[in-house]
Amino acid sequence: MYGEIITIGNELTSGRTRDLNAWYAAGRLTESGLKVIRITSVGDDRAKVSEALAAALAASRFVIITGGLGSTDDDLTCQIAAKAFARPLCLDERMFNAIKAYVELRGKSMTPSLEKMAWMPEGSRIINPRAGVCGFSMTEKGVHLYFLPGVPEQMRYLMEKFVLPEIVSRYNELPLLRQKTIKVFGINEPAIAEMVKKLRGKTGEALLGFYPQFPENHIAITLRGNDESLLLSELKRIEKAIEDLLGPCAFARDSEMMEDVTGRILAEKSLTISVAESCTGGLIGHRITSVPGSSAYFLGGVIAYSNKVKTLLLGVSEETLATFGAVSGQTAAQMAKGARELMQSDIGLAVTGIAGPEGGTDEKPVGTVHIGLSARDNTYCGMYRFSGGREQIRTSTATMALDWIRRYLNGYPFLPGL
Amino acid sequence: MYGEIITIGNELTSGRTRDLNAWYAAGRLTESGLKVIRITSVGDDRAKVSEALAAALAASRFVIITGGLGSTDDDLTCQIAAKAFARPLCLDERMFNAIKAYVELRGKSMTPSLEKMAWMPEGSRIINPRAGVCGFSMTEKGVHLYFLPGVPEQMRYLMEKFVLPEIVSRYNELPLLRQKTIKVFGINEPAIAEMVKKLRGKTGEALLGFYPQFPENHIAITLRGNDESLLLSELKRIEKAIEDLLGPCAFARDSEMMEDVTGRILAEKSLTISVAESCTGGLIGHRITSVPGSSAYFLGGVIAYSNKVKTLLLGVSEETLATFGAVSGQTAAQMAKGARELMQSDIGLAVTGIAGPEGGTDEKPVGTVHIGLSARDNTYCGMYRFSGGREQIRTSTATMALDWIRRYLNGYPFLPGL
Numbered sequence: 086m087y088g089e090i091i092t093i094g095n096e097l098t099s100g101r102t103r104d105l106n107a108w109y110a111a112g113r114l115t116e117s118g119l120k121v122i123r124i125t126s127v128g129d130d131r132a133k134v135s136e137a138l139a140a141a142l143a144a145s146r147f148v149i150i151t152g153g154l155g156s157t158d159d160d161l162t163c164q165i166a167a168k169a170f171a172r173p174l175c176l177d178e179r180m181f182n183a184i185k186a187y188v189e190l191r192g193k194s195m196t197p198s199l200e201k202m203a204w205m206p207e208g209s210r211i212i213n214p215r216a217g218v219c220g221f222s223m224t225e226k227g228v229h230l231y232f233l234p235g236v237p238e239q240m241r242y243l244m245e246k247f248v249l250p251e252i253v254s255r256y257n258e259l260p261l262l263r264q265k266t267i268k269v270f271g272i273n274e275p276a277i278a279e280m281v282k283k284l285r286g287k288t289g290e291a292l293l294g295f296y297p298q299f300p301e302n303h304i305a306i307t308l309r310g311n312d313e314s315l316l317l318s319e320l321k322r323i324e325k326a327i328e329d330l331l332g333p334c335a336f337a338r339d340s341e342m343m344e345d346v347t348g349r350i351l352a353e354k355s356l357t358i359s360v361a362e363s364c365t366g367g368l369i370g371h372r373i374t375s376v377p378g379s380s381a382y383f384l385g386g387v388i389a390y391s392n393k394v395k396t397l398l399l400g401v402s403e404e405t406l407a408t409f410g411a412v413s414g415q416t417a418a419q420m421a422k423g424a425r426e427l428m429q430s431d432i433g434l435a436v437t438g439i440a441g442p443e444g445g446t447d448e449k450p451v452g453t454v455h456i457g458l459s460a461r462d463n464t465y466c467g468m469y470r471f472s473g474g475r476e477q478i479r480t481s482t483a484t485m486a487l488d489w490i491r492r493y494l495n496g497y498p499f500l501p502g503l
Numbered sequence: 504m505y506g507e508i509i510t511i512g513n514e515l516t517s518g519r520t521r522d523l524n525a526w527y528a529a530g531r532l533t534e535s536g537l538k539v540i541r542i543t544s545v546g547d548d549r550a551k552v553s554e555a556l557a558a559a560l561a562a563s564r565f566v567i568i569t570g571g572l573g574s575t576d577d578d579l580t581c582q583i584a585a586k587a588f589a590r591p592l593c594l595d596e597r598m599f600n601a602i603k604a605y606v607e608l609r610g611k612s613m614t615p616s617l618e619k620m621a622w623m624p625e626g627s628r629i630i631n632p633r634a635g636v637c638g639f640s641m642t643e644k645g646v647h648l649y650f651l652p653g654v655p656e657q658m659r660y661l662m663e664k665f666v667l668p669e670i671v672s673r674y675n676e677l678p679l680l681r682q683k684t685i686k687v688f689g690i691n692e693p694a695i696a697e698m699v700k701k702l703r704g705k706t707g708e709a710l711l712g713f714y715p716q717f718p719e720n721h722i723a724i725t726l727r728g729n730d731e732s733l734l735l736s737e738l739k740r741i742e743k744a745i746e747d748l749l750g751p752c753a754f755a756r757d758s759e760m761m762e763d764v765t766g767r768i769l770a771e772k773s774l775t776i777s778v779a780e781s782c783t784g785g786l787i788g789h790r791i792t793s794v795p796g797s798s799a800y801f802l803g804g805v806i807a808y809s810n811k812v813k814t815l816l817l818g819v820s821e822e823t824l825a826t827f828g829a830v831s832g833q834t835a836a837q838m839a840k841g842a843r844e845l846m847q848s849d850i851g852l853a854v855t856g857i858a859g860p861e862g863g864t865d866e867k868p869v870g871t872v873h874i875g876l877s878a879r880d881n882t883y884c885g886m887y888r889f890s891g892g893r894e895q896i897r898t899s900t901a902t903m904a905l906d907w908i909r910r911y912l913n914g915y916p917f918l919p920g921l
Contacts, residue, residue, distance in 0.1 A: 097542065098542060099530070100530025101712070125542070299654070305514075367789040371785040397846070
């Protein structure tokens with residue numbers, strides 16, 4: 086059940102094109118319970134393609150090869166495969182007739198380059214023998230090779246319709262594969278690794294993977310087996326064990342984002358929110374409104390970049406600004422309260438900080454950020470010091486601010502600041 | 504000057520993550536005049552990583568390896584490289600101290616997993632020996648190997664700052680290479696290609712590359728030669744020829760972004776701006792403030808997501824909303840004027856539109872966006888219809904709005920809408 090993917094094309098090795106075919110095939114094969122052990126991209130180069138095919142024959146049970154099947158001079162895959170496996174190229178009549186019918190229907194006539202597409206290595210089986218979208222497969226030394234076009238839409242069509250079903254049925258003794266991703270904010274990767282070590286012996290056959298995605302960390306749990314319901318209950322057990330360790334820092338599962346989670350809770354509780362942003366300049370609003378339907382709970386915001394806007398719109402007092410400065414807990418609190426009252430929302434959320442690269446002082450270095458949250462009953466504020474460049478500080482600030490909403494609504498304590 | 508790229512991580516072979524590192528490294532190496540012969544992705548698997556390293560040693564002069572350098576248990580690259588090349592792992596004191604200082608500054612202490620990151624194969628040279636972002640390189644059988652982190656931002660930083668310059672200087676029998684990127688907004692790729700065809704015969708030895716970067720298109724001019732001053736004057740000549748063809752649609756060069764350009768002009772003219780955003784939810788403010796020093800010209804904004812905020816803060820009249828709707832030129836114009844007056848800026852910029860996926864009608868389908876710009880002398884508005892999903896529509900809207908500022912300040916006509 087081990088397989089690999091070979092993608093062919095100068096556009097891949099020169100970085101002109103992103104290799105969507107390899108990514109797609111790897112994802113679909115993995116989801117189908119198969120294991121991809123290697124992805125190799127080579128240019129339109131006889132020696133390198135042959136080498137990749139030879140390496141694949143030695144290591145894999147099946148190989149998906151994409152690219153180089155067209156009619157132009159640099160489309161060499163058929164010839165290379167024929168040579169590598171010492172099979173003569175034979176004219177496939179069914180394919181020849183299909184191409185001929187296709188071009189004649191369009192008032193064109195057969196050319197040598199089109200005819201070339203009907204010459205296949207001996208013993209090949211054509212996949213979808215129609216002009217336009219087709220590939221071919223062969224078995225060599227017990228390894229199943231699938232040659233598909235490089236055009237992503239065509240490749241995907243043939244994968245879904247012919248190749249995946251064939252591979253899956255061929256390996257139907259295969260175990261099932263189930264995955265779950267837990268997203269974490271507020272604990273760094275080494276600390277998570279230390280924590281999860283404690284689970285050793287309790288995670289059974291599960292594979293745990295760590296994927297930092299600044300400023301979050303993602304933990305992927307992967308399980309393989311034969312029994313679907315057993316897999317799912319085992320997955321649930323491990324998920325719970327990890328979440329118990331991480332506590333409220335585990336904020337979402339799978340594809341859910343922080344803004345989805347906060348939005349969901351706001352919608353469930355029928356509460357509305359407004360924001361007042363200084364250093365993030367609109368990023369929090371942008372993230373909240375990236376969720377379709379966010380107008381149900383998000384009323385709007387004030388980007389209070391200048392002090393004038395802080396006083397004029399949000400009612401931050403001149404005295405507060407003069408005494409404590411624009412980057413202070415007092416200002417954050419007044420901004421949050423100001424936003425809430427101005428836009429008549431249930432909750433007001435505010436951030437003010439120094440994103441750099443300039444503007445830091447000894448007392449308030451770059452990365453100093455204050456967050457304020459004002460609800461009808463109370464106003465909260467906290468200070469953090471984020472590291473990284475300007476955009477990283479702004480991203481950390483936005484995620485932390487969204488996390489404040491989540492924690493406030495769930496009754497969790499805010500992450501400790503300074 | 505032949506090299507290859509090896510990317511390591513289960514997230515790549517399982518298709519969970521697109522391999523942006525391989526794509527990026529391949530593109531940058533090619534642009535720098537080097538040839539990438541193969542890209543191999545393998546999982547966090549000792550045997551497969553060793554095999555890939557051995558194959559690379561046999562075929563390439565340099566190898567870029569990314570991934571597996573973190574502190575968790577599945578980060579095995581150092582150990583695999585040590586074993587593959589029979590080099591013991593040694594504690595690098597400089598690295599150890601850098602990590603120690605980094606964590607202590609944050610009030611944490613050293614852990615075994617962090618210490619692991621300071622153990623490198625004997626004879627390695629550390630690239631950027633700071634905690635946070637570093638890699639290492641070594642020379643084995645005359646092949647230069649560069650081990651970089653898998654986090655794209657970190658990988659790109661180290662590539663640009665250390666690895667590319669080193670590789671390029673190592674192969675200094677290479678001719679000089681000079682590049683210029685022209686960024687274009689408002690003309691699509693096929694139309695640019697047609698335009699540039701007209702230049703045939705006038706671009707000498709230059710290579711022209713096209714890189715769509717939604718919603719912009721980038722044209723890269725690459726020149727190679729021996730004489731620096733000749734190269735630069737030739738580059739300038741071709742740059743000018745292309746810009747003459749593209750007119751005001753060519754908005755920036757090299758790493759400059761639309762927000763840098765608009766910011767620069769605002770600063771030069773000592774003008775201030777404020778924004779009123781509906782469908783973009785804060786994205787325009789976020790982009791304007793991504794430029795360090797933007798507080799010199801950006802006063803703030805109103806995220807007017809709900810109609811209540813549009814009337815309450817920006818003074819959009821109830822009648823306008825009832826007669827023309829929130830997504831209308833009239834509303835955009837009133838929002839722009841409202842923002843300008845409220846925040847006392849020279850210019851007010853507003854957007855209102857339907858980003859989808861819901862909310863479209865026959866008359867105003869998803870993607871309908873109105874932009875308004877209010878200056879002391881006049882107020883302008885225009886309607887566009889953008890395609891794509893929610894985030895693409897929001898991105899197009901923000902770029903178009905920023906382009907309006909640039910065109911207004913430069914006296915260019917706005918891009919034609921509907």
